[in-house]
Amino acid sequence: MKALVLLAPGRLEMKEMPKPVPKPNELLVKTKAATICTSDLHDIEYNPFNINLPMIMGHEGAGVVEAVGEDVTDFKPGDEVTAHPVMPCGECGSCTRGLNHLCDNMSHLGIDHGGAFAEYFTIRQDRARKKPAVLDFAESTLMEPVCVCIEALERANMKDGRNILIIGDGPFGILMSRLCKLYRDAKVVLVGRHPFRMAQAPNAVTVNEKTSDSVLDDIMQAVDGKGFDSAVLCVGTNEALDLAVAALRPRGTLSVFSAVKGKPTIDMFKIHVKELNICGSCNDMDYLDRALEYLQDEELNLKEVITHRLPFSQFQEAFRLAAKGKDSALKVSIIFD
Ligand SMILES: [Zn+2]
Numbered sequence: 001m002k003a004l005v006l007l008a009p010g011r012l013e014m015k016e017m018p019k020p021v022p023k024p025n026e027l028l029v030k031t032k033a034a035t036i037c038t039s040d041l042h043d044i045e046y047n048p049f050n051i052n053l054p055m056i057m058g059h060e061g062a063g064v065v066e067a068v069g070e071d072v073t074d075f076k077p078g079d080e081v082t083a084h085p086v087m088p089c090g091e092c093g094s095c096t097r098g099l100n101h102l103c104d105n106m107s108h109l110g111i112d113h114g115g116a117f118a119e120y121f122t123i124r125q126d127r128a129r130k131k132p133a134v135l136d137f138a139e140s141t142l143m144e145p146v147c148v149c150i151e152a153l154e155r156a157n158m159k160d161g162r163n164i165l166i167i168g169d170g171p172f173g174i175l176m177s178r179l180c181k182l183y184r185d186a187k188v189v190l191v192g193r194h195p196f197r198m199a200q201a202p203n204a205v206t207v208n209e210k211t212s213d214s215v216l217d218d219i220m221q222a223v224d225g226k227g228f229d230s231a232v233l234c235v236g237t238n239e240a241l242d243l244a245v246a247a248l249r250p251r252g253t254l255s256v257f258s259a260v261k262g263k264p265t266i267d268m269f270k271i272h273v274k275e276l277n278i279c280g281s282c283n284d285m286d287y288l289d290r291a292l293e294y295l296q297d298e299e300l301n302l303k304e305v306i307t308h309r310l311p312f313s314q315f316q317e318a319f320r321l322a323a324k325g326k327d328s329a330l331k332v333s334i335i336f337d
């Protein structure tokens, strides 16, 4: 089969690879769509997770079951499925504490398990879901990105009637903004720097940091000076962190969804006097079914974030668009025959 293999940082190439063989509890999936994630771009650029290279990349995949392992009971060949890339062990300290998304021995598509940028991939049956008929394959690959956005909002302690600040207008910031429609009377303020992308969050008040004289003044004005109950960092800069800490109201919560590079300085005095909560959010607590339900919700219209679908042969253009197409692209999906 043909697969996109990361050979070294900066070197992603299409290679001929052996077709994977499903383990007893796995499905062999003939890929129909695989969507590029911001984390793929980071992995390709500088391999922050120390992936053991070479590795077939890609963790947002969907397709048709071609074969099943002998212990598979829930799926059969021909089923249309979408996959969640995280495969927890179920036995370690984290899994037994109910935190299987933070498994100590986690297996993950495209990190230690061959990924979905290939004509075939395998996935454990408990991490697959049948594709809802109203979603096409590319749309269904959004299951896991939507899962992690749900987690980021829950970690930010988002609730009905609250103000939320989302910093970053990438695909995750846009998905989170749209998901905030689930909260009654919520006020959403999105800080970004790309007009095309910010326009994809129609339910948010948007502030462009490139044109604003004072982003802090503008976002505070958007909530009548009250500040924010919740904030999510969807961009990994020290400035974004400072802005969130300054804009949160007492007992507000910051969910750190994008890792800040290096060791940022942070105003501990503000955290102390405002009794702020700062927490991380990275994976998700098994929100697969909820994510698929939200993806089918016409009012949330999450599937619209797939702006481009390109054939596998044009993968280089797909990655270029995902990395640089900030004036026309959000999620870019690679489509297979
Ligand atoms: Zn992803």
Ligand SMILES: [Zn+2]
Residues within 6 Å of the ligand: 088, 089, 090, 091, 092, 093, 094, 095, 096, 100, 102, 103, 104, 105, 106
């Ligand atoms: Zn585990």
